Amino acid sequence: MAETSHGTGGLTFDAKKRSWPNEANVFIALILILLAFEALGMTFRDQSFLFDFNEARDGTILNMARIKIIILQVSIVGIIALGATQVIISGGIDLSAGSVVGLTAMVTMSFAQTGMVNGNPNPKSLFGPEWMDLPVILPVLLGLIVGIGAGMINGLLIAFTRIPPFIATLGMMVAARGAAQWWSRGQPVSFPTESFAAIGDGMMPVVWFAGLAILFHLILKYTVYGKHTYAIGSNEDAARMSGIKVARHKTLVYAIAGALAGFSAIVLASKNLTAQTGMGLMYELDAIAMAVIGGVSLSGGRGSIIGTCIGALIFGVIISGFTFLRLDAYYQEMVKGVIIVGAVVLDQWRQQRASLKG
Amino acid sequence: MSDIILETQDLTKHYGGVHALTGANFTLRAGEHVAIMGDNGAGKSTFVRQLTGVEVPTRGKLIFDGKERHFENPMDARDAGIETVFQTLALADDLNVPDNLFLGREIFKIRLGPFSILDYKAMREATIAGLEKTAVKIPNINNTIRNMSGGQRQCVAIARTATFHSKLTIMDEPTAALGVQETAQVENIIRTLKEAGEPLILISHNMRQVMDLCDRIVVFRRGRMVANLAKGDTDGQDVVAYITGAKTQPEYNFEVS
Numbered sequence A: 001m002a003e004t005s006h007g008t009g010g011l012t013f014d015a016k017k018r019s020w021p022n023e024a025n026v027f028i029a030l031i032l033i034l035l036a037f038e039a040l041g042m043t044f045r046d047q048s049f050l051f052d053f054n055e056a057r058d059g060t061i062l063n064m065a066r067i068k069i070i071i072l073q074v075s076i077v078g079i080i081a082l083g084a085t086q087v088i089i090s091g092g093i094d095l096s097a098g099s100v101v102g103l104t105a106m107v108t109m110s111f112a113q114t115g116m117v118n119g120n121p122n123p124k125s126l127f128g129p130e131w132m133d134l135p136v137i138l139p140v141l142l143g144l145i146v147g148i149g150a151g152m153i154n155g156l157l158i159a160f161t162r163i164p165p166f167i168a169t170l171g172m173m174v175a176a177r178g179a180a181q182w183w184s185r186g187q188p189v190s191f192p193t194e195s196f197a198a199i200g201d202g203m204m205p206v207v208w209f210a211g212l213a214i215l216f217h218l219i220l221k222y223t224v225y226g227k228h229t230y231a232i233g234s235n236e237d238a239a240r241m242s243g244i245k246v247a248r249h250k251t252l253v254y255a256i257a258g259a260l261a262g263f264s265a266i267v268l269a270s271k272n273l274t275a276q277t278g279m280g281l282m283y284e285l286d287a288i289a290m291a292v293i294g295g296v297s298l299s300g301g302r303g304s305i306i307g308t309c310i311g312a313l314i315f316g317v318i319i320s321g322f323t324f325l326r327l328d329a330y331y332q333e334m335v336k337g338v339i340i341v342g343a344v345v346l347d348q349w350r351q352q353r354a355s356l357k358g
Numbered sequence B: 001m002s003d004i005i006l007e008t009q010d011l012t013k014h015y016g017g018v019h020a021l022t023g024a025n026f027t028l029r030a031g032e033h034v035a036i037m038g039d040n041g042a043g044k045s046t047f048v049r050q051l052t053g054v055e056v057p058t059r060g061k062l063i064f065d066g067k068e069r070h071f072e073n074p075m076d077a078r079d080a081g082i083e084t085v086f087q088t089l090a091l092a093d094d095l096n097v098p099d100n101l102f103l104g105r106e107i108f109k110i111r112l113g114p115f116s117i118l119d120y121k122a123m124r125e126a127t128i129a130g131l132e133k134t135a136v137k138i139p140n141i142n143n144t145i146r147n148m149s150g151g152q153r154q155c156v157a158i159a160r161t162a163t164f165h166s167k168l169t170i171m172d173e174p175t176a177a178l179g180v181q182e183t184a185q186v187e188n189i190i191r192t193l194k195e196a197g198e199p200l201i202l203i204s205h206n207m208r209q210v211m212d213l214c215d216r217i218v219v220f221r222r223g224r225m226v227a228n229l230a231k232g233d234t235d236g237q238d239v240v241a242y243i244t245g246a247k248t249q250p251e252y253n254f255e256v257s
Helices: A022-045 A064-089 A097-110 A137-161 A165-183 A204-222 A224-234 A236-241 A246-272 A283-293 A305-324 A329-357 B044-051 B074-080 B097-101 B120-134 B150-163 B180-195 B207-213 B236-244
Strands: B004-015 B018-029 B033-037 B059-064 B082-085 B108-110 B168-172 B200-203 B216-221 B224-230
Touching: A022 A305, A022 A329, A064 A097, A064 A204, A064 A224, A064 A246, A064 A283, A064 A305, A097 A137, A097 A165, A097 A246, A097 A283, A137 A165, A137 A246, A204 A224, A204 A246, A204 A305, A224 A236, A224 A246, A224 B097, A236 A246, A283 A305, A283 A329, A305 A329, B004 B044, B018 B044, B018 B224, B033 B044, B033 B180, B033 B207, B044 B059, B044 B168, B044 B200, B074 B082, B082 B150, B097 B120, B097 B150, B120 B150, B120 B180, B150 B168, B150 B180, B180 B200, B180 B207, B200 B207, B207 B236, B216 B236, B224 B236
Parallel strands: B033 B200, B033 B216, B082 B168, B168 B200
Antiparallel strands: B004 B018, B004 B059, B216 B224
């Protein structure tokens, strides 16, 4: 410190000083929760949560089956959480993602149906035989278009009518769910082609989630899109004075969130081999919770994709942990609620301490 | 070759019936530091808003850097080389120093429309060069603005000028919200700009500061320029007389005519 202190007005210059990343705190929380389940498991069930001491296993000491399930069950909502992360960083919120998943799943599945099921004509056929067995690219593109369209309407409403994001996306949440029900008059749409079913088969949702997480991490960190998203969430007036086209940028942010919700619907429909009007219910809240647990600030400007991914893992660990402890799903929801509130309280407490020090 | 950097002729701004600024004829020479003083509502902020493109004048000419200019927005003025340190700091709290300096005019490694890839290294180096030029010391340029004091924030805002080699710096009450030590720091930076021959327009209420830092004082009153005083020919009391309306220089004596 001494040799670098050559500032005016008593200020010193220390270029090597690095701050403790917020993601590290979230990661520690994940480890603590894992340890807690490990201890509880050993105490009450005489069984390890994460490890497998049975020698006949596939070489690794970790319980890979459990780890796979943990990641798999958060992957689809995790894709939505990537979109939610950038929306929240820009200072907004997107409540419509779950309903957009419902609508997109219906639309995409309607064009992904196969003609023959076990030698019989498809019993759930929506549009008749000429709309069957289409190339897989068509339902995927249509699904993405529906997602992007819904997101763009959100973005345009927020950017140009200046209504709060909460209201605009609440409207979309109700409207998109209605549209999902209208699409097939409430009937489920099922039996996709083999190539469509491959999109969400097995561990594929994890592959999509991981790939998109890396992509969006790079976008938020290294592109001007990411920089401006942080700037708008941090100080919208400063962003505008610096020449950033705020309205256009916000529209893009919501459109990308819509695209991710749409893609998550495609994976979900493919994995379940069916689309129902109630699909994706409350997904938006789970996605927001993953982001918030991962340290994304609801007041905008702060957070990261890495944080959200750890937040998603915490989510998955809690669900698996409760199942492992044979506790009712009711407790899961209650504890999830406590953790969401706790994450925000911790974040605020940390901020206050940081600003007092500064 | 004229050494006049900025000239306004009959610069006027009316908001409906309110004559916020009338007939301002102002010149600024290369390397000159000019203070603008006046009571609240005297027209000094209105004057600056015309120069920085925040507002479009009702009539009059604005000649900057040898060319007549018509700024439609702050970006136009900034692109022409006028950098403004606003009273309300236009900084994003959650971004670090280079990100703030380059906000809206980033350096790119690869251009891909909205997904253009940022050249962090180039921006960091330019920032350090700019900070060195102004002798601004920031504990850590990788820190977010949120973790900085008011003085440090003001310094970051001022450092923008040096980083972008702007031709004119305008500061609107840069020390109004700062403590004694921080004010001294900002004043030091202004002296550094003077030594480097960078022209400056300083709006300030602080008489000591103006007398310390500026070559010339222009006084506004009720929407008009009323005095143009070289520092050597005046003193604090004299300036106050012009501000309050006890005196008006004959060439600006519009009230009689």
